[in-house]
Amino acid sequence: MAGSNEIGIGMIGYAFMGKSHTLGYRDVPLIAPEAVPRPRLVSLYGRDAQKLEAARNRLGWEQGVTDWRDIVADDRIQLFDNSGPNALHVEPTIAAARAGKHVFCEKPLGPTADDAFAMWDAAHWSGVKHMCAYNYRFFPALQLAREIIQSGEIGEILHYRSQFLVSSSLDEKRQKSWRDDRQAAGAGALGDLGAHHIDLSRFLMDADPTTVQAVTRIKVGAASDGGRIETDDQFAALFDYDNGALGVVEASRVAGGHLVTSRIEVDGSKGSIAFSMQRLNELRVAGADKAFRTIPVMRSADPYQSNWFPPGHPLGWVDTFSHEAVHILGAIAGLHEVAPIGATFRDGYYCSEIIDAAIRAASLGQRVNISYRSVVE
Ligand SMILES: NC(=O)c1ccc[n+]([C@@H]2O[C@H](COP(=O)([O-])OP(=O)(O)OC[C@H]3O[C@@H](n4cnc5c(N)ncnc54)[C@H](O)[C@@H]3O)[C@@H](O)[C@H]2O)c1
Structure with a gap:
């Protein structure tokens, strides 16, 4: 386990968003009040061991793993950060939530509304904090x-x-x-x-x-x-x-x-x-x-x-990632809720439902109604 005022983090992805999220975590001790837990960059996932090791070293993570399931099984980790490509958001994030880890996932939440709904459902019923990385909210x-x-x-x-x-x-x-x-x-x-x-x-x-x-x-x-x-x-x-x-x-x-x-x-x-x-x-x-x-x-x-x-x-665009990092860590510590400032997985699912409806409307050449599912029905 990470120390009492520390949250251990495991992350998928080390390219554009992996770098942006890492920068966000690194700012937390500089800009957040003391009550916000300090992130500990425990484990980074990538497919290619050599590229992963170079990224791990450059970004300052403790270890690299070539199977994301190692992050899900790691007791030192309380927050699962998915900064990977869209299709890779679904299975690992659901597995992490079901393992009791808080989940923070890049946008769009899933490649389809069905995927995003399954992610919201898993996070909701697991009782973990969930946030979708719509970082423009943090301007x-x-x-x-x-x-x-x-x-x-x-x-x-x-x-x-x-x-x-x-x-x-x-x-x-x-x-x-x-x-x-x-x-x-x-x-x-x-x-x-x-x-x-x-x-x-x-x-x-x-x-x-x-x-x-x-x-x-x-x-x-x-x-x-x-x-x-x-x-x-x-x-x-x-x-x-x-x-x-x-x-x-x-x-x-x-x-x-x-x-x-x-x-x-x-x-x-x-x-x-x-x-x-x-x-901005x-x-x-x-x-x-x-x-x-x-x-x-x-x-x-x-x-x-x-x-x-x-x-x-x-401030600059990159600072939204620092604000996001402070926000999700503060929510985990119970200092505030993820909503309404942060996008929850419910918000992420709603966006995915809207995106799917827009794709349907474009392919039909018609106006279509948008309806939203609920996890509590
Ligand atoms: N919030 C924002 O402003 C913002 C900006 C860009 C991207 N994004 C989102 O962030 C996520 C990542 O985007 P990115 O721009 O960092 O992508 P990227 O292409 O820069 O990086 C993706 C990383 O995942 C790896 N990868 C690709 N396919 C993989 C697979 N099948 N299995 C395992 N690893 C794989 C790549 O090697 C790369 O390291 C996406 O969901 C994207 O929509 C958000």
Whole structure:
């Protein structure tokens, strides 16, 4: 067992998200109050022993294992972190939850809604803490946006509008990866990028979509190594929400001039809010005067600011992983719940149900209703 104020962690994946989650854990002693347990980086899983050893050494984990079941069986580990590809989220996370480990899993929760539901069900009935890594919830400016929206300051919410635009599919040297494989990923731009904004719509408005109309397209059908691309690289959808709002969500991997653009706007009857990840320390807010003003979300009372540095020092995208790490560890220690700030596996399942409905709507060329299952029926 890890020491009394320590939580032992086992993690799947050591590439993009494995590195981001490791950085998040390493910040915990620097930014979290003492009551938050300190993470101990016990065990890292990867398939290739040589690459795993190099990653283990670089990222600072105690041991590497080439079978994730060794993490599930390891008594020193209380938190199972799944930062692997989507298809690998399901069986290991369910096994870990059933073994009594708290579970923290990357988004989308599973490649399909059925997978995500099975994960929520297992975590719920195992009684462990569960969090899906929708890290955009941990931008201070979006937490402020949520507060403003939910306070009623911008009135009745009428529109949610978002765009997540990258150009990675246009890279001529692109090799086929798990992201291009329908079974391994579930969806493309929709599940990878759109998923964040679908989750944020629920987070910001505290509302769920009830219907969807969508279009998905595969613009680039083959990678440079000849591998077939099976997942969408263009996605657009219209949603009706149960608060009466109309949602427009767009995502693309073929937006030629964009590295990573993530923009969100919410309009209410008395005002509007605008956020762009390129200016992530700012929130733009307009009231009845129709004049947008820019709030620097770096004041001492803004979320997380006092944990870091004196007010006014900007945070970055990577800091969301540190905020997430503090949040899940604090939830395990009973300092607060995962919800509503963190996405639970219920939230992860809801997003996956919405993604599946959008895929259905796109393939039928029709508007479809979205219904959600419950683990307690
Ligand atoms: N929260 C975010 O902002 C964000 C950003 C990117 C990715 N993600 C999510 O994080 C997860 C991981 O994505 P990533 O970008 O780190 O992927 P990645 O491709 O960078 O890394 C995946 C890792 O898993 C390994 N891997 C691939 N297939 C495997 C298999 N079948 N069995 C075991 N290992 C395998 C790869 O070797 C690699 O080390 C995905 O669920 C993705 O959707 C989230």
